[in-house]
Amino acid sequence: MNRFSVAQRVEIMKIYYESSCSIRETFRALRSIYGQHKRPTELTIRRLVQKFESTGSVVDKHIPTRQRNARSEKNIVAVRESVTENPNLSISERSQQLGISPTSLWRILHRDLGLHSYKIQLTEELKPADHRMRREFTDWVLEQLETGPDFPTKIIFSDEAHFWIDGFLLFGVVFLLVESLARISLRLKKVRV
Numbered sequence: 001m002n003r004f005s006v007a008q009r010v011e012i013m014k015i016y017y018e019s020s021c022s023i024r025e026t027f028r029a030l031r032s033i034y035g036q037h038k039r040p041t042e043l044t045i046r047r048l049v050q051k052f053e054s055t056g057s058v059v060d061k062h063i064p065t066r067q068r069n070a071r072s073e074k075n076i077v078a079v080r081e082s083v084t085e086n087p088n089l090s091i092s093e094r095s096q097q098l099g100i101s102p103t104s105l106w107r108i109l110h111r112d113l114g115l116h117s118y119k120i121q122l123t124e125e126l127k128p129a130d131h132r133m134r135r136e137f138t139d140w141v142l143e144q145l146e147t148g149p150d151f152p153t154k155i156i157f158s159d160e161a162h163f164w165i166d167g168f169l170l171f172g173v174v175f176l177l178v179e180s181l182a183r184i185s186l187r188l189k190k191v192r193v
Contacts, residue, residue, distance in 0.1 A: 004040065004044075006058060006059055009048055009058035010058060011033075012026065012030065012040060012045060012048060013048065013049070013052055013058060015029050015030065016045065016049060021049075023042050023045050023046055023049070024042070026045050027039070027040075027041075027042050027045060030045075070100060070101065070104035070107075070108075071104060071107060071108055071111075071112065075098070075100055075104075075108060076108055076112050076113070078098055078100075079094070079098065079100070079105060079108045079109065079112075079113065080113060082094055082097065082098060083109075083113070083115065091105055091106055091109070091117070
């Protein structure tokens with residue numbers, strides 16, 4: 001019914017009442033005005049008549065749309081202040097604190113404030129001597145492979161990090177030779193987090 005204008009709907013209703021309130025007669029009379037394939041169907045005429053008789057109008061009702069108020073200026077300001085006060089809160093904690101759904105909070109953070117969450121990754125700085133040390137290590141491993149072909153089965157590499165309560169982070173690479181646990185090579189580094 002949306003493809004017919006209000007004037008066309010009024011004309012259909014006039015023809016309907018002129019043809020003794022017969023939907024079939026109205027359908028036939030509209031053929032000369034709209035043509036065989038562009039005229040309204042009998043079902044469309046029936047619905048238009050029902051709408052006119054129940055509401056007194058042929059105009060479509062305005063269907064109210066749900067108002068989205070989660071990204072209002074008030075909420076954006078509240079999120080901005082919350083992030084300024086404590087930038088370390090997670091989205092779920094902040095959404096509970098502010099009473100905003102996590103999805104709406106995420107949209108405010110990304111779209112309105114331009115903020116993106118990230119995870120800090122600690123990496124070791126490469127120093128000029130690192131290349132030489134790596135080269136020495138690989139040469140040593142190649143020598144060990146020449147002396148004993150089962151050498152790769154006797155070595156374990158592990159990456160470990162330990163967080164301490166005083167705010168320090170201890171991380172390092174642990175290198176173990178399985179055959180003699182007395183010979184353990186540790187390279188540990190203590191940094192302030």
